[in-house]
Amino acid sequence: MKSKKGKNGILAAILFIAFIAYTIIVMKVDVQPIGPLGSSVGLADFNAKVAAMAPPNEVWYEMTQLMGYLSILVCLLFAIVGAIQLFQTKSLKKVNKDVICLGVLYAVCIAFYVLFTKVAINYRPILENGVLEASYPSSHTVLGICVFASLAVEIKRNIHDARAVIFKYGCYGFICLMIAGRILSGWHWASDIVGACILSAALVSGFKAILPDTKCAKDLAAEYFGGE
Secondary structure (H helix, E strand, O other): HHHHHHHHHHHHHHHHHHHHHHHHHHHHHEEEEEOHHHOEEEOHHHHHHHHHHOOOHHHHHHHHHHHHHHHHHHHHHHHHHHHHHHHHHHOOHOOOHHHHHHHHHHHHHHHHHHHHOOOOEEEEEOOOOEEEOEEEOOOOHHHHHHHHHHHHHHHHHHOOOOHHHHHHHHHHHHHHHHHHHHHOOOOOHHHHHHHHHHHHHHHHHHHHOOOOHHHHHHHHHHHHHHOO
């Protein structure tokens, strides 16, 4: 178990370094004013080709917006679980460790969202209410991947029957649909989606690295997942 957690920690570090390197590439390589109002975009040729194949699509946009709300709902459900346990036990130490780890993951996602709204790497391919909005990395993609990848991890840890396979692959399907849908919506440059995937992989690997031993999740399974 410790070896596996250590490998996840190393993988998280490697992926985070890869995200930093990729971000620098987006900022420095093939930067051209191909965005709205002449805004500059890195990896311009690549992004322009993908944008031509996937023009703005309102249906995909609305679908991924709903998927974003569903991701937030999952976060709120775990937050409620943690709040109930804290209220009942009157001690943060007695709150399920998996819930605390999920809270850390969600908090880091929020921190990156705030950071990249303040430090704009790329702007959206289309104006939002007539205004340029930060687009890198795709926050919807980061949210969807982190929430449902971590949910898949919790399902594997806490459910030990046929339901686990159904729920787990349902989470993976959600992630794939979010990535594809965000590209097809035309609301992000392709490089924004790639960056979101790398960052999300780093965050989920870090989440796996800080999780306690599986046995620590037993009470969460019994109380909230119907596990054994």
